[in-house]
Amino acid sequence: MRYSTLFGKTNKTAPHDAESVNARLLVQAGFVNQLMAGVYTYLPLGLRVLNKIQNIIRKEMNGLGASEIYMPALHPKDLYDTTGRWDQIDVLFKLTGSGEKEYALGSTHEEVVTPLVQQYVRSYKDLPLAVFQIQDKFRNEARAKSGLLRGREFSMKDLYSFHLTEEDFQQFYEKSKQSYLNVFQTCGLDAMIVEASGGVFSKFSHEFQVATEHGEDLVYHCKCGFAQNREIAEVKAGDTCPSCGKGTIKETKTIEVGNIFPLKTKFTGAFDFKVQGPDNALVDILMGCYGIGPSRVMGTIVEIHNDERGMLWPKAVAPFDVHLVTIGSKDDSVNEQIESSAESLIEELKQQGTEVLWDDRETRPGEKFADADLIGIPLRLVISEKTLAEGSFEWKPRQETESRLVKLEDVIEEVKVWCTTPDRLTSQE
Amino acid sequence: MRYSTLFGKTNKTAPHDAESVNARLLVQAGFVNQLMAGVYTYLPLGLRVLNKIQNIIRKEMNGLGASEIYMPALHPKDLYDTTGRWDQIDVLFKLTGSGEKEYALGSTHEEVVTPLVQQYVRSYKDLPLAVFQIQDKFRNEARAKSGLLRGREFSMKDLYSFHLTEEDFQQFYEKSKQSYLNVFQTCGLDAMIVEASGGVFSKFSHEFQVATEHGEDLVYHCKCGFAQNREIAEVKAGDTCPSCGKGTIKETKTIEVGNIFPLKTKFTGAFDFKVQGPDNALVDILMGCYGIGPSRVMGTIVEIHNDERGMLWPKAVAPFDVHLVTIGSKDDSVNEQIESSAESLIEELKQQGTEVLWDDRETRPGEKFADADLIGIPLRLVISEKTLAEGSFEWKPRQETESRLVKLEDVIEEVKVWCTTPDRLTSQE
Numbered sequence: 001m002r003y004s005t006l007f008g009k010t011n012k013t014a015p016h017d018a019e020s021v022n023a024r025l026l027v028q029a030g031f032v033n034q035l036m037a038g039v040y041t042y043l044p045l046g047l048r049v050l051n052k053i054q055n056i057i058r059k060e061m062n063g064l065g066a067s068e069i070y071m072p073a074l075h076p077k078d079l080y081d082t083t084g085r086w087d088q089i090d091v092l093f094k095l096t097g098s099g100e101k102e103y104a105l106g107s108t109h110e111e112v113v114t115p116l117v118q119q120y121v122r123s124y125k126d127l128p129l130a131v132f133q134i135q136d137k138f139r140n141e142a143r144a145k146s147g148l149l150r151g152r153e154f155s156m157k158d159l160y161s162f163h164l165t166e167e168d169f170q171q172f173y174e175k176s177k178q179s180y181l182n183v184f185q186t187c188g189l190d191a192m193i194v195e196a197s198g199g200v201f202s203k204f205s206h207e208f209q210v211a212t213e214h215g216e217d218l219v220y221h222c223k224c225g226f227a228q229n230r231e232i233a234e235v236k237a238g239d240t241c242p243s244c245g246k247g248t249i250k251e252t253k254t255i256e257v258g259n260i261f262p263l264k265t266k267f268t269g270a271f272d273f274k275v276q277g278p279d280n281a282l283v284d285i286l287m288g289c290y291g292i293g294p295s296r297v298m299g300t301i302v303e304i305h306n307d308e309r310g311m312l313w314p315k316a317v318a319p320f321d322v323h324l325v326t327i328g329s330k331d332d333s334v335n336e337q338i339e340s341s342a343e344s345l346i347e348e349l350k351q352q353g354t355e356v357l358w359d360d361r362e363t364r365p366g367e368k369f370a371d372a373d374l375i376g377i378p379l380r381l382v383i384s385e386k387t388l389a390e391g392s393f394e395w396k397p398r399q400e401t402e403s404r405l406v407k408l409e410d411v412i413e414e415v416k417v418w419c420t421t422p423d424r425l426t427s428q429e
Numbered sequence: 430m431r432y433s434t435l436f437g438k439t440n441k442t443a444p445h446d447a448e449s450v451n452a453r454l455l456v457q458a459g460f461v462n463q464l465m466a467g468v469y470t471y472l473p474l475g476l477r478v479l480n481k482i483q484n485i486i487r488k489e490m491n492g493l494g495a496s497e498i499y500m501p502a503l504h505p506k507d508l509y510d511t512t513g514r515w516d517q518i519d520v521l522f523k524l525t526g527s528g529e530k531e532y533a534l535g536s537t538h539e540e541v542v543t544p545l546v547q548q549y550v551r552s553y554k555d556l557p558l559a560v561f562q563i564q565d566k567f568r569n570e571a572r573a574k575s576g577l578l579r580g581r582e583f584s585m586k587d588l589y590s591f592h593l594t595e596e597d598f599q600q601f602y603e604k605s606k607q608s609y610l611n612v613f614q615t616c617g618l619d620a621m622i623v624e625a626s627g628g629v630f631s632k633f634s635h636e637f638q639v640a641t642e643h644g645e646d647l648v649y650h651c652k653c654g655f656a657q658n659r660e661i662a663e664v665k666a667g668d669t670c671p672s673c674g675k676g677t678i679k680e681t682k683t684i685e686v687g688n689i690f691p692l693k694t695k696f697t698g699a700f701d702f703k704v705q706g707p708d709n710a711l712v713d714i715l716m717g718c719y720g721i722g723p724s725r726v727m728g729t730i731v732e733i734h735n736d737e738r739g740m741l742w743p744k745a746v747a748p749f750d751v752h753l754v755t756i757g758s759k760d761d762s763v764n765e766q767i768e769s770s771a772e773s774l775i776e777e778l779k780q781q782g783t784e785v786l787w788d789d790r791e792t793r794p795g796e797k798f799a800d801a802d803l804i805g806i807p808l809r810l811v812i813s814e815k816t817l818a819e820g821s822f823e824w825k826p827r828q829e830t831e832s833r834l835v836k837l838e839d840v841i842e843e844v845k846v847w848c849t850t851p852d853r854l855t856s857q858e
Contacts, residue, residue, distance in 0.1 A: 007496035007560055008549055033545055035501050041545055042499040050499070067436035070471040070479070072464050073502070074567065074582045095524040095534075097581070098571045105524075105534075116462055116470055120437055131436055136565070138503065142527045152526070153503045 001320070003359040003371075008033070008043030010371045021214060022302035023147025025311050029374045031319075038144020038152035045375065046298070048319040050155060053294040054134050056186050056316060057157045060179040064172070066130035066159055071112050073136060077102040079111035083270045091139035105138035110267045110289060113160045118273040121162070124283060127275065128168055132159035134294065146216070148299030149255060159290040162268070164277070169286045173262060176290050180208055180258050187297055188305055188314030188425040191257060194219050194227040201264040204232075208258035208292075212303050215253035222247035255300045258292040305425055311376030312398050314425040320357040321419055322349065323377035325368045327384035334385050341383050341408070345393075348412050354419055373398065379418060381411070399424060430749070432788040432800075437462070437472030439800045450643060451731035452576025454740050458803045460748075467573020467581035474804065475727070477748040479584060482723040483563050485615050485745060486586045489608040493601070495559035495588055500541050502565060506531040508540035512699045520568035534567035539696045539718060542589045547702040550591070553712060556704065557597055561588035563723065575645070577728030578684060588719040591697070593706070598715045602691065605719050609637055609687050616726055617734055617743030617854040620686060623648050623656040630693040633661075637687035637721075641732050644682035651676035684729045687721040734854055740805030741827050743854040749786040750848055751778065752806035754797045756813035763814050770812050770837070774822075777841050783848060802827065808847060810840070828853060 003009075008030035015034075018024035026032045031046030042050055058068065077094075080086035086104070093105040106112065113131065121127060137156040144152045159176070163169040177193060184191040191208040198204045207229060209219050221227035222241035228234065235242060237251035268274070268285040277283040298317075305312040313319070326342050329335050346356045357377060359368045365384075372380050382394035382403075393411050396403035397418075406414055432438075437459035444463075447453035455461045460475030471479055487497065506523075509515035515533070522534040535541065542560065550556060566585040573581045588605070592598040606622060613620040620637040627633045636658055638648050650656035651670035657663065664671060666680035697703070697714040706712040727746075734741040742748070755771050758764050775785045786806060788797045794813075801809050811823035811832075822840050825832035826847075835843055 005494070005496075007498065007546075007558065030549075033548065035503075035541060035545075036505045039501045039503050041501060041541070044496045044498060047497060047499050065434070067434075067473045068476060069436065069473060070476050072468045072470060072582050073565065074464075074468050076465045093524055093526065095522055097522065097569045112464060112470070116464075117436075119462065120459075129436065136502065140526045153501050 001355075001357055003357055004361050006030075006044055006357075008045060010374055018147070020146040020149065020299075020303070021306060022149065022299040025302050025306055025374070026147060026299070029311060029371075029376070032148070036152075038141055038150065040148065040151065040295075045319040049298055049313070049317050050294055052317045052319075053187060053297050054155065054157070057183050057292055057294060058134065060183050061132045061157065061159055064130060064159070064175060064179050066132045066161070068133065069116075069131050070133050070135060071106070071109050071116070073106045073138065075104045075106050075112055077104065079115065080104060083111055083267060085111065091141055093138050093140045106135075107137055107139045108289075108291075109133070109135075109158055110160070110263070110287075114267040114271045114273060114287070117160070117162055118268075118271055121273075121275060121285075124164055124275045124277050127285070128161065128163045128172060130159060130161040130172070132157060132290075137293075146299070147302075148295045149216070149303075151295065154293055155295040157292045157294060161288045161290070163286045163288075164275075164283055166286060169262065169288060173260065173288055176260055176288075177206065180260070180290075180292065183292060184208060184210070184257060184297075185426055186314075186316045188301055188317070188423065189257060189297070192219065192221060192227050192254070193225075194221070194229050194254075195232065196229045196259065197232050198262060199266070201266050202262040205259060205261040207256050209254035209256055210300055210304065211252045211254050212300075213253055214303055215255045217254045217256055219252050219254045220249050221252060222249055255296075255303065257297055257300050258290075260290045261288065263287040263289055306376075309370070310374030312425060313376045313378060315378050315419065315423045316426065318377050319375070320355045320377050321379065322354060322356045322415060323372045323375065323380045324356050324358045325365070325372060325380060325382045326358070326360060327365045327368070327382065328362060329385040331385070334388070337388060338383050338385070341388065345381075345383075345411065349415060352412070352416055354415055378423070379415070381415075430784075430786055432786055433790050435459075435473055435786075437474060439803055447576070449575040449578065449728075449732070450735060451578065451728040454731050454735055454803070455576060455728070458740060458800075458805070461577070465581075467570055467579065469577065469580065469724075474748040478727055478742070478746050479723055481746045481748075482616060482726050483584065483586070486612050486721055486723060487563065489612050490561045490586065490588055493559060493588070493604060493608050495561045495590070497562065498545075498560050499562050499564060500535070500538050500545070502535045502567065504533045504535050504541055506533065508544065509533060512540055512696060514540065520570055522567050522569045535564075536566055536568045537718070537720075538562070538564075538587055539589070539692070539716075543696040543700045543702060543716070546589070546591055547700060550702075550704060550714075553593055553704045553706050556714070557590065557592045557601065559588060559590040559601070561586060561719075566722075575728070576731075577724045578645070578732075580724065583722055584724040586721045586723060590717045590719070592715045592717075593704075593712055595715060598691065598717060602689065602717055605689055605717075606635065609689070609719075609721065612721060613637060613639070613686060613726075614855055615743075615745045617730055617746070617852065618686060618726070621648065621650060621656050621683070622654075623650070623658050623683075624661060625658045625688065626661050627691060628695070630695050631691040634688060634690040636685050638683035638685050639729055639733065640681045640683050641729075642682055643732055644684045646683045646685055648681050648683045649678050650681060651678055684725075684732065686726055686729050687719075689719045690717065692716040692718055735805075738799070739803030741854060742805045742807060744807050744848065744852045745855065747805070747807050749784045749806050750808065751783060751785045751844060752801045752804065752809045753785050753787045754794070754801060754809060754811045755787070755789060756794045756797070756811065757791060758814040760814070763817070766817060767812050767814070770817065774810070774812075774840065778844060781841070781845055783844055807852070808844070810844075 224244035226243035655672035
């Protein structure tokens with residue numbers, strides 16, 4: 001794709017009102033545009049990243065055997081009357097339609113998914129069952145802030161599972177933890193599994209928290225894996241770990257990127273969703289819910305992977321694989337050579353599935369390099385009169401400071417190897 | 430995919446309250462589930478169809494050179510104050526958030542896209558420019574009805590184009606007509622281009638209308654291509670066509686599946702969006718908007734392509750390419766042979782990109798065949814003790830009444846040919 005025709009260019013100056021690193025960089029680099037506090041438009045670069053994150057999550061959800069569905073955002077009030085949450089969920093947007101009918105905008109979908117699944121489960125043989133969706137949620141946050149981290153409208157993957165026995169539920173719940181860790185690892189996020197409040201029905205739920213100095217959350221954790229969030233922590237920094245009895249508890253600021261929750265019969269009970277078991281007796285159905293916010297994941301990646309020059313996207317979620325910069329010459333025949341080298345490189349890379357953003361603007365090199373660093377695509381290639389004279393491209397990974405020359409005839413193969421080499425940003429330390 | 434594990438099975442009986450053919454068939458076949466009037470959940474089969482329609486549209490929009498973005502559904506009131514549409518759009522859902530801030534739910538996105546594009550257009554050189562999104566819209570319809578045809582929440586592709594000159598706008602507008610016709614043709618819909626009201630700013634807008642006896646709209650048209658909708662028609666049935674002067678005007682019931690609209694400076698003017706032209710003088714920017722509702726297209730396909738047994742999906746939008754039915758035998762060793770034939774068929778078809786829904790249930794054949802007809806996947810293959818004895822599969826296109834046997838060794842190649850053969854449902858008469 002030619003940068004000259006891309007909608008949503010970089011801004012020379014950072015937005016003065018950006019309240020967080022991710023908002024500042026994503027807006028400045030032309031990935032998103034703020035419509036109002038907590039509500040963003042995804043521009044082409046940002047939408048590409050969002051779609052990649054959603055597809056990484058989708059793949060893991062399919063791997064769990066969950067079926068993808070798509071539920072509405074507009075919910076009728078009566079479902080919330082059944083669960084008693086109409087006045088309980090403080091962030092619920094409420095509206096009135098024609099005929100004075102009252103609706104909520106979905107901030108979560110238990111009220112919709114439980115009676116939905118109930119309609120299709122005809123016998124205990126239909127369980128266990130899991131469905132998920134990737135859909136936009138609405139939350140009437142009093143203070144939306146932190147860019148993509150806390151929005152009033154945001155992308156959410158929500159998974160719901162239904163089980164006949166506690167054992168079966170537990171098995172799925174543990175499997176989901178691994179799927180979640182896979183998602184975060186692929187996205188370049190090193191997530192801790194943290195114990196959190198389980199509400200009235202369960203001892204614990206679990207959050208996936210990523211350590212960062214700009215985090216809003218606070219986690220108390222030990223090297224052994226023990227971790228509790230601020231709300232339920234029974235320890236403080238410096239305590240001896242109650243789990244392993246050896247390590248010392250550390251306090252770390254974090255961003256929550258996912259959570260999983262044993263709902264037990266909280267919602268299935270409210271909707272009187274039971275099935276006849278093998279022995280004809282009615283069996284309570286146990287439920288779990290599992291959330292990841294793709295837009296929040298996007299914001300978190302930026303919070304974690306950036307430097308003074310801009311963003312650094314892990315390969316799996318980068319908007320493009322390669323950022324190609326051509327530097328014009330004063331000599332028209334050289335320019336033609338540069339153009340045609342660029343075009344044939346892009347065509348050959350396309351054949352092997354490598355996506356290229358080509359900065360084809362007539363702009364000075366310094367500006368192109370600064371924009372490439374700001375945008376943060378993992379690999380930058382440069383073609384100029386100088387590199388062509390050496391029969392080469394200049395090769396520079398975004399994470400590295402040094403560039404080198406790669407021969408024209410080798411570049412396709414080297415890019416192929418590069419794309420399949422594990423990403424330093426996603427490997428656990 | 431095994432039908433036994435698919436979420437959202439067929440119902441034996443049609444929903445008694447379904448108000449239209451598409452609602453009845455889509456609900457009964459387990460493609461969608463009605464949450465309330467005009468609001469549906471997409472179950473896995475329905476979501477697959479919706480995604481295919483969206484991707485057909487996406488491809489055509491990319492072909493027009495439009496950039497895909499994704500705008501929010503939550504709109505601040507002040508943008509509507511600028512255009513004067515806060516009280517003008519009668520289907521606008523309005524809500525109040527924290528701090529008494531007022532929002533609309535997007536029923537269309539001119540109020541968001543115009544100031545958005547304005548921020549990124551820095552010179553006349555940045556034009557023409559077109560952006561589109563595939564996103565969910567909300568309309569507070571007094572009477573939502575007709576299944577997916579008139580929803581309160583529905584999928585919409587909205588494209589917006591911006592131009593410096595009337596000539597450039599017209600060129601794009603005409604190109605968009607062809608893209609729209611391509612979309613509908615691929616989806617098996619034979620759409621007429623119909624003149625409709627152009628509002629205050631333009632003489633005409635254009636609607637894409639599909640003839641069907643269950644249509645809500647009424648079109649007056651001639652064989653020569655002249656067509657006007659009921660609201661603006663200056664002719665009646667039986668009149669001589671005012672365009673060609675020869676044909677006779679016919680009156681036909683239709684469903685509107687898309688529309689394109691010359692907005693001129695209606696919105697760019699309201700937002701004072703102008704650019705400096707080459708001669709430094711400020712130039713007005715001309716705008717067009719172009720809509721297709723993927724969910725409405727899905728409903729229309731069902732209205733058009735059905736018979737007394739169920740739906741008939743055009744190949745390009747079918748949830749799966751092949752519906753495989755296995756019929757169990759009393760002999761366990763034969764059953765094993767049937768299962769393994771099915772599994773290897775599915776694996777081989779997968780290699781060539783053919784998607785199979787396998788009805789692997791232990792259900793009687795008549796029920797499986799009835800479900801296959803209801804679901805409407807274009808090609809049905811059957812493996813049973815009888816077909817295996819002949820070294821064959823039974824082959825039956827959904828559109829045909831007769832089946833035939835195809836040798837096991839030929840079936841992969843025959844399916845390949847079948848998948849790439851033009852679809853009778855999508856060819857114009």
